[in-house]
Amino acid sequence: MPIKSRIRAIPDYPKKGIMFRDITTLIKDPVGFRLVIDGLTQRYLENGVDFDVVVGVEARGFILGSALAYTLGKGFVPVRKPGKLPADVVSQEYELEYGTDKVEIHLDAILPGTRVLLVDDLLATGGTALAAAALVEKVGGVVAEMAFIVNLPDIGGERKILDKGYRVFSLTEFEGE
Template structure:
């Protein structure tokens, strides 16, 4: 079952000219969800990983069942002000302004090997910020994992330039 065929494209969302790649059609399909999680489990079952970190919010959808299947802990990386205990954060640039992601200060121990998961890699800004945040905590990124790569937007290259391994289940080129 090709995962890419179960991903819906929504033209001109959230603004004119953007082709939004919507994974909700993949996730609502029980076979699509199972195949997606199973493919990731197969990839990482023998990898040396201590924690699986998911980026808010769609990254949580894959990171939690993946962590469960691998017998590892799940770590949420959230937007500013969403975590209840003491946090450490990292600010990063957006197209217009800045944003901040945070993680609990006790989420990752120094030297732990972390798999970073999100639904999609576009420009790579959020994923790069998450990698830096995990690094601040002393964690080591094993790989950055996504369902979708939009290679024309340069996110994969951006992460690879910083020495991170990147994996995606499928790509959408162009528009």
């Protein structure tokens, strides 16, 4: 059974008209979780994307990013919601459909010139991923690529990210669904 078929669809969540793609059904399945981590590991062992550290976006990016960092022998850096990191931080605000949100990274988490693989579970609008990329760049890092389990291309986040000059990889997508 492929990755896509292990992802639960929840209609009208978090609001009417949204088809929420829930990866918890994928990662609770040991075969599904292994497919994800093995698929990402294979991508980064075989495809010449050079990076030094994995950056995971709260919260599901922590699950994926830490497992991937382990399999690739890389370090892991978290991007968190405000107020969760204990040392000096850099913040980046980004727009939501109704309002704004913010993410943070430790000021000393990434050395200047460090190449980063940015990991999260799902790419929809691209707002969180672009905010995390801005944080990486604020502390001197370079985003080598952004990786996701799921891409929702109809929402437009992939196009926004590509238009900013970043590389994007996803294991599966739900187009027109």
